[in-house]
Amino acid sequence: MSDLFVKICGLKTARDVDVAVAAGADAVGFVFAPGSPRTIDAATARALVAAVPDGVLTVGVFRGQSVEEVRRFAEESGVRGVQLHGEEGPEDFAALRTEGRTLLRATAERVERCGEYGEDLLLLDAPDPGSGKPWNWGAADFTAPEGRWLLAGGLNPGNVREAVEVTGAWGVDVSSGVERARGVKSPELIRAFVEAARGVRG
Numbered sequence: 626m627s628d629l630f631v632k633i634c635g636l637k638t639a640r641d642v643d644v645a646v647a648a649g650a651d652a653v654g655f656v657f658a659p660g661s662p663r664t665i666d667a668a669t670a671r672a673l674v675a676a677v678p679d680g681v682l683t684v685g686v687f688r689g690q691s692v693e694e695v696r697r698f699a700e701e702s703g704v705r706g707v708q709l710h711g712e713e714g715p716e717d718f719a720a721l722r723t724e725g726r727t728l729l730r731a732t733a734e735r736v737e738r739c740g741e742y743g744e745d746l747l748l749l750d751a752p753d754p755g756s757g758k759p760w761n762w763g764a765a766d767f768t769a770p771e772g773r774w775l776l777a778g779g780l781n782p783g784n785v786r787e788a789v790e791v792t793g794a795w796g797v798d799v800s801s802g803v804e805r806a807r808g809v810k811s812p813e814l815i816r817a818f819v820e821a822a823r824g825v826r827g
């Protein structure tokens with residue numbers, strides 16, 4: 626089985642980005658959804674995105690924003706991926722589809738098909754994304770979606786192995802679990818998370 630895909634989200638500083646990239650993250654996320662302790666503007670993100678090597682996916686995170694706003698942030702910041710946490714439908718994903726852009730659809734529903742709305746990756750998240758609260762992915766009746774999907778919501782270096790073993794996730798996404806205070810990343814926790822995630826599939 627191939628290695629886990631690991632996304633570290635909610636980065637705000639050049640140091641955060643350097644640490645995540647050096648640790649071996651496959652993707653790094655920048656929050657453009659308003660009202661989060663991790664929210665940054667497009668100009669700040671642009672400078673951070675410029676420091677990310679080509680092989681690492683850069684993702685803008687949105688919640689309840691219009692397609693026009695998502696498109697503007699994506700273009701101004703230069704992120705190559707767009708992660709939507711709102712009520713978007715297939716027509717919104719189609720409108721945001723451009724050459725080379727990766728579309729992620731976040732949902733708190735459990736049994737879904739990857740790609741149903743035209744997204745490239747499905748993200749199974751907690752009902753309150755970015756809160757650090759886990760959801761019941763360990764439920765006995767959990768059914769993993771088919772295809773490429775990321776698990777998120779309350780993950781940390783101490784539980785990521787079990788979470789992947791139980792759910793069979795293709796990849797993982799974390800924000801709160803690699804912070805020393807809300808909205809403040811910890812280099813040690815980022816390194817520990819990537820190391821723990823890498824160890825799951827040996």
Ligand SMILES: O=C(O)c1ccccc1N[C@@H]1O[C@H](COP(=O)(O)O)[C@@H](O)[C@H]1O
Nearest residue numbers: 634661754755757777778779799800801
């Ligand atoms: O991180 C946020 O503040 C955020 C705000 C709005 C939408 C999504 C957000 N983050 C996403 O939530 C998960 C991480 O959750 P956790 O903090 O690890 O429990 C991840 O998908 C982020 O992209």
